[in-house]
Amino acid sequence: MSGPDENEFFRRFNIHISEKVLERLDTEEAGEYILKAVEYMYVGLEVFLTFVPKEKRDYYYVNVSLAEIAAEAAYIDVFHKNDLHDLNDGPSTTKHGAALAAWVNRHHPIQVTGDFEDDSLAFTNAFVALVSGLSLMWNEEGRVVTDLAEIVAEDKRIGSLIYDLMWRCPDYRQITTIFSLFK
Amino acid sequence: MSEIITRRRQVTEADLSFMPASQRAFAAKRLSRPSLAAAQGSINSGKLKLKPVNRDLVHAVGKLIHERA
Numbered sequence: 001m002s003g004p005d006e007n008e009f010f011r012r013f014n015i016h017i018s019e020k021v022l023e024r025l026d027t028e029e030a031g032e033y034i035l036k037a038v039e040y041m042y043v044g045l046e047v048f049l050t051f052v053p054k055e056k057r058d059y060y061y062v063n064v065s066l067a068e069i070a071a072e073a074a075y076i077d078v079f080h081k082n083d084l085h086d087l088n089d090g091p092s093t094t095k096h097g098a099a100l101a102a103w104v105n106r107h108h109p110i111q112v113t114g115d116f117e118d119d120s121l122a123f124t125n126a127f128v129a130l131v132s133g134l135s136l137m138w139n140e141e142g143r144v145v146t147d148l149a150e151i152v153a154e155d156k157r158i159g160s161l162i163y164d165l166m167w168r169c170p171d172y173r174q175i176t177t178i179f180s181l182f183k
Numbered sequence: 184m185s186e187i188i189t190r191r192r193q194v195t196e197a198d199l200s201f202m203p204a205s206q207r208a209f210a211a212k213r214l215s216r217p218s219l220a221a222a223q224g225s226i227n228s229g230k231l232k233l234k235p236v237n238r239d240l241v242h243a244v245g246k247l248i249h250e251r252a
Contacts, residue, residue, distance in 0.1 A: 032233060033233065036233045036236070039236050040236060040241070043236055043238055043241045043242075044241065044245070047241055047242050047244075047245030047246075048245065050242075050245070051245075051249055127245075127248065130248055131241060131244050131245045131248060132241075134244050134248075135236075135237070135240055135241040135244045138240060138244070139234055139236065139237050139240055139241075140233070140234060142234075143240070144240070145239055145240055145243040148240075148243055148244065148247055149247075152247060152251070158247070158248055158251040159251055162248070
């Protein structure tokens with residue numbers, strides 16, 4: 001592929017982004033949300049790496065473009081209702097967390113470099129998505145570390161959530177329903 | 184927060200040097216988005232709407248999920 005129009009193929013995929021969405025993404029509020037969401041992905045990967053053997057940690061990194069695309073998509077999902085209704089309270093914390101988890105899981109911003117094989121690869125982005133989403137939700141609610149054991153107690157739903165994220169790729173509405181159980 | 188921004192800059196500069204010219208233009212356009220620049224300004228001045236990331240909480244959540252999964 002060469003010539004001036006070599007990106008034409010990729011440019012066509014941008015057709016579905018409306019002018020209104022682009023305007024929303026250019027606001028300072030969107031920028032704050034995106035940077036904050038990307039930071040959650042970084043910390044999520046940091047947490048994941050604590051469970052990975054030391055010699056394998058250098059292979060993982062956050063792809064910034066994918067991370068930002070995921071954060072943008074989450075922002076639009078969380079705030080698009082403001083275009084339809086005047087919600088003074090803003091979106092619920094559950095939706096914040098669910099949108100981030102759904103889009104991190106879908107766009108896979110955590111990538112590996114080089115010739116690297118490991119059984120945990122399929123699990124990585126689902127884990128980071130769940131950690132980022134739940135952390136964002138609980139952090140916005142003002143929860144602290146000591147609350148967590150009480151919230152999930154002997155709950156087995158987290159295991160099935162990881163399974164669903166890995167193999168079913170649920171969207172943010174479906175995750176919102178499940179996250180609301182962890183209040 | 185400053186750490187993440189620094190790391191973000193490092194990663195993207197490294198990425199750009201390896202990219203083909205056409206993609207580099209696209210990536211540069213993304214990075215120069217006014218929303219991100221403005222947000223970095225407001226983050227530096229400390230007026231944020233979202234609460235700061237609680238690293239302890241994220242680590243605790245990760246540990247919890249690791250135990251349950």
